Amino acid sequence: MTDFLLRAVVAGLxxxxxxxxxxxxxVWRRMAYFGDTLSHSALLGxxxxxxxxxxxxxxxxxxxxxxxxxxxLMETRKSLATDTLLGILAHSSLAVGxxxxxxxxxxxxLQAYLFGDLLTVTNGELLWLLGGxxxxxxxxxxxxxxxxxxxxxxxxxxxxxxxxxxLRVLLMLIIAxxxxxxxxxxxxxxxxxxxxxxxxxxxxxxxxPEQMAFGASLSGCMAVxxxxxxxxxxxxxxxxxxxVVAAVLFxxxxxxxxxx
Amino acid sequence: MxxxxxxxxxxxxxxxxxxxxxxxxxxxxxxxxxxNRHILNKVNLHLQQGQILTLIGPNGAGKTTLVKxxxxxxxxxxxxxxxxxxxxxxYMPQKLQVETTLPLSVERFLQLAPRAVPADxxxxxxxxxxxxxxxxxxxxxxxxxxxxxxxxxxxxxxxxLLVLDEPTQxxxxxxxADLYSLITRLRDSHNCGVLMVSHDLxxxxxxxxxxxxxxxxxxxxxxxxxxxxxxxxxxxxxxAGARAMAVYTHHxxxxxxxxxxxxxxxxxxxxxxxxxxxxxxxxxxxxGKDGQ
Numbered sequence: 001m002t003d004f005l006l007r008a009v010v011a012g013l014x015x016x017x018x019x020x021x022x023x024x025x026x027v028w029r030r031m032a033y034f035g036d037t038l039s040h041s042a043l044l045g046x047x048x049x050x051x052x053x054x055x056x057x058x059x060x061x062x063x064x065x066x067x068x069x070x071x072x073l074m075e076t077r078k079s080l081a082t083d084t085l086l087g088i089l090a091h092s093s094l095a096v097g098x099x100x101x102x103x104x105x106x107x108x109x110l111q112a113y114l115f116g117d118l119l120t121v122t123n124g125e126l127l128w129l130l131g132g133x134x135x136x137x138x139x140x141x142x143x144x145x146x147x148x149x150x151x152x153x154x155x156x157x158x159x160x161x162x163x164x165x166x167l168r169v170l171l172m173l174i175i176a177x178x179x180x181x182x183x184x185x186x187x188x189x190x191x192x193x194x195x196x197x198x199x200x201x202x203x204x205x206x207x208x209p210e211q212m213a214f215g216a217s218l219s220g221c222m223a224v225x226x227x228x229x230x231x232x233x234x235x236x237x238x239x240x241x242x243x244v245v246a247a248v249l250f251x252x253x254x255x256x257x258x259x260x
Numbered sequence: 261m262x263x264x265x266x267x268x269x270x271x272x273x274x275x276x277x278x279x280x281x282x283x284x285x286x287x288x289x290x291x292x293x294x295x296n297r298h299i300l301n302k303v304n305l306h307l308q309q310g311q312i313l314t315l316i317g318p319n320g321a322g323k324t325t326l327v328k329x330x331x332x333x334x335x336x337x338x339x340x341x342x343x344x345x346x347x348x349x350x351y352m353p354q355k356l357q358v359e360t361t362l363p364l365s366v367e368r369f370l371q372l373a374p375r376a377v378p379a380d381x382x383x384x385x386x387x388x389x390x391x392x393x394x395x396x397x398x399x400x401x402x403x404x405x406x407x408x409x410x411x412x413x414x415x416x417x418x419x420x421l422l423v424l425d426e427p428t429q430x431x432x433x434x435x436x437a438d439l440y441s442l443i444t445r446l447r448d449s450h451n452c453g454v455l456m457v458s459h460d461l462x463x464x465x466x467x468x469x470x471x472x473x474x475x476x477x478x479x480x481x482x483x484x485x486x487x488x489x490x491x492x493x494x495x496x497x498x499x500a501g502a503r504a505m506a507v508y509t510h511h512x513x514x515x516x517x518x519x520x521x522x523x524x525x526x527x528x529x530x531x532x533x534x535x536x537x538x539x540x541x542x543x544x545x546x547x548g549k550d551g552q
Contacts, residue, residue: 028362149372152358159331159351160374160417206363 005232008118011129012224012242015182016198018133020217021140022178023195024202024209025171028151032196033083034071034172037090038179039191041067043097045180046113050104057128060183064176067093072172094188116187116239118228125184132181136174147171148209186239197246198223204257219249282309284347284421284453285330290339292325299325300336301477309420312447312454314464314484317474318496323457324354326474327425330455350419350452352410354426356398364398366390366409373416384412387449388442403430407439415446422446424456428463436460440467461488461497 026035045060052059067089074082101108112120121129140147149157150167158164179191186194202215226249227242285307292300299322307313315323328334329341331351343349358364370381385391390408393401401409407427414422427443428436444467447454458464461471461484471487473479479492487493 028359030359145372151362152364152369152372153353153356155328155331155333156351156353156356156413157372158333159349159423162374200361203361203363208363208365208368212363 004119004121005228007121007123007126008228008238009224011121011126011185012118012228013221014129014133015178015185015194016220016224017217018136018140018178019182019195020198020202020215020220021213022136022175023199023216023220024213025147025151026175026192026195027199027203028209029171031175032192033086033090034075035175035179035192035195037071037086037093038064038067038176039183039188040090041093041097042179042183042188042191043113044093044100045097046108046183047097047100047104050106050108051100057125057180061132061177061180064180065173068172068176069169072169075168075172112187113183114187114189115237116183116185116190118185118238118242119231121184129181129185132177136178139170139174143167143170186242190239190243193243194220194223194246197243197250201246201250201253204253219253220246223249282344283307284309284344285455286340286342287326287330288340288342290326290329290336290341292322292329292334293337294325299476300329302339303474303478305330305472307421307453307455309453310447310451311470312444312456312468313470313472314461314468315455315457315472315474316459316461316464316487317479321475323474324425327423327455327457331423344420347421348417348419350414350417350422352407352414352422352424352427354457355429356406356410358398360399366393366396366398366401369398369409370413370416373413376416380416381412384415385409387415387446388412404432404435404439407431408442411442411446415450419450419452421453421455422450424454426457426459428458428460433463436463440464443467461493 026032042060042064045063046056048054048063049056049059070089071086074085098110101110109117111117146157146162146167147170149160150162150164154164157167175195178195182191182194198218198220199212199216201219202212206212206215223242223246226245227238230236230241230245231238283306285305287303287305290300290303290305291298303322303326305313305326315326317323325334329336331349332341332343358369366385367381370376370384382391382394385394388408388411390405390412393405393409396405398406398409407429411424411427414424422443424443428439431439440463443454443456446452456464456468464471465484465488468484470481471484472481473487473490473493473496475496479496480487480490482490
C-alpha cells in the first residue's frame with residue numbers, strides 16, 4: 001500500500017527539483033506560453049502513440065521535441081505575431097489530440113492526462129522520469145553560465161563566443177523533455193504552473209540567479225509534499241492539489257514580502 | 261600596449277606601441293537588404309589600431325546594422341568584411357534590459373564574461389569609475405552607471421577593438437561628456453581601436469579621430485570638423501545639427517535664416533559677408549563665443 005505513495009513522492013520531488021532551475025529560465029525569458037504550447041502538444045503525442053501502437057513515452061518525447069524545434073523557428077522570427085500563433089498551435093494541437101483519441105479502441109483515462117495522476121505512477125514511468133530529469137539536470141548545470149549569459153543579452157553572449165543558436169535549441173529541447181516526462185504527474189494543463197509558480201515564489205527572496213533556482217526547487221518540493229498530503233487526507237485530485245499548494249506558497253510569500 | 265603575448269596573437273600585433281598601426285577592421289562595398297528594404301548600400305569602413313571611428317546618422321540610417329555586420333552578428337547581402345586575425349572584440353550593446361525577474365548583481369553580471377577572474381572584475385570596474393556599484397542590483401543602476409558597467413564587461417575580454425553602440429544612451433549631458441572622455445582614455449591605455457555609434461556629433465567631436473556620416477550609404481566621412489561642414493551632413497541634420505556644430509567649432513561657412521535654419525543651397529565664396537546678428541539672436545547660448 002505504501003509502495004505507490006513512495007513512488008509518488010519520489011516522482012514528484014524529482015520533477016520539482018528539475019522544474020526549479022528550468023522554470024527560472026522560463027520566467028526570465030518570458031517563455032511561459034512556449035511551455036504551455038509544448039505541454040498541450042504532449043496530448044497529441046499520446047493520441048498518436050495509441051493510434052499507431054507506438055511506445056507511448058517515446059512518442060510523446062518525440063512530438064514534444066518536434067514542436068520545440070518549431071517554436072525555436074518561431075522565436076527567432078520575431079516579426080510574426082508570436083503570441084497569437086502560439087495560441088493557435090497550443091489549442092489546435094490539444095484539440096487534434098482529443099479528436100484523435102476518440103478514434104482509439106482502448107479506453108483511456110483522459111482526466112489523468114489532462115490533470116495528472118501521480119498516485120498511479122508505475123515503476124516504468126518512474127524510470128523514464130528519472131532518466132529525463134537526470135539528463136535535463138546535467139545539461140542545465142553544465143551550461144549554466146552560458147545559458148545565463150544568453151538570457152541576459154544574446155548578442156553580447158554571441159560576440160563573446162557563445163553559440164547562441166545552439167543554446168536556444170538546447171533550452172527549448174530540455175523544456176520539451178521535462179514536459180514529456182512530467183505529463184503523467186501534473187497533467188498537460190498544469191505542467192507550466194509547476195515550472196513557473198515556484199520560480200516566481202523564489203524570485204521574492206533570491207538575490208542571485210543561483211539562489212532563485214535553488215529556492216524554486218525548494219518551494220516546488222514543498223508544493224509536491226503539501227499537495228500529496230492534501231490528496232492523501234482529503235482525497236483531492238493530486239495534480240491540482242500540488243498546484244494549489246504552490247500558488248498558496250506564492251501568495252503567502254508575496255504577502256510576507258509586501259509587509260516588510 | 262595591452263595586447264598580451266599569448267600564442268593566439270599573431271607576431272605583428274605583439275610588437276611595441278610605436279609600430280605602424282595595425283588594420284583591425286576593413287569593410288568593403290557592404291550591402292545589406294532586409295526583405296525588400298535596402299538598409300546599407302556600398303558602405304566602406306576602415307579602422308586601425310588606436311583609432312576612434314564614429315558612425316553618425318539619423319534614426320534608421322543603418323548604423324546598428326553596420327555595427328552588427330562588423331561584429332559578425334549579421335552577414336552582409338554582398339561585400340566583404342575583414343577582421344584582423346584573432347581579433348578580440350569588446351562589445352557594448354545599445355541597451356541592456358534585464359528582466360526584473362532576474363536577480364543579478366553587477367559582479368555576477370561581469371562574471372558572465374568568459375574567463376573573467378575576480379581581480380580583473382575589480383580592475384575593470386575601477387577603470388571605468390564604477391567600483392562603487394559592484395554589489396548593486398543591475399536593474400537599480402542609473403543610465404550612466406549602467407553604461408560604465410557595460411564598458412567594464414567589454415574590457416574584461418582584453419579587447420583589441422571596442423564596439424560601442426550608442427554608449428551615451430540614457431545619460432545626461434554632463435555624463436555624456438564624461439563618458440566620451442573615458443572612452444578616449446580607454447583607447448589610450450588599451451591602445452585598442454574604437455568603433456562607436458552616436459547621435460550627437462557635437463559631443464563626439466573632441467573624442468573621435470574620424471567620422472562616418474551614414475544614411476544607408478556613406479554621405480561623407482573624414483575628420484569631425486570636415487564632416488561638420490560638409491553639405492551632405494548639413495542636409496542630413498539640418499538646423500539642429502548645424503547649431504550643434506556651431507556651439508563647438510563655430511565656423512560660419514553656411515548661412516542661417518532668422519530662425520537659425522541652415523540655407524544649404526547657398527554657395528559660399530570669399531565675397532560672402534555674413535551678418536551674424538540674427539544667428540546670435542536665434543541662439544542666445546552662442547553669444548559668448550561669437551563676441552558680436
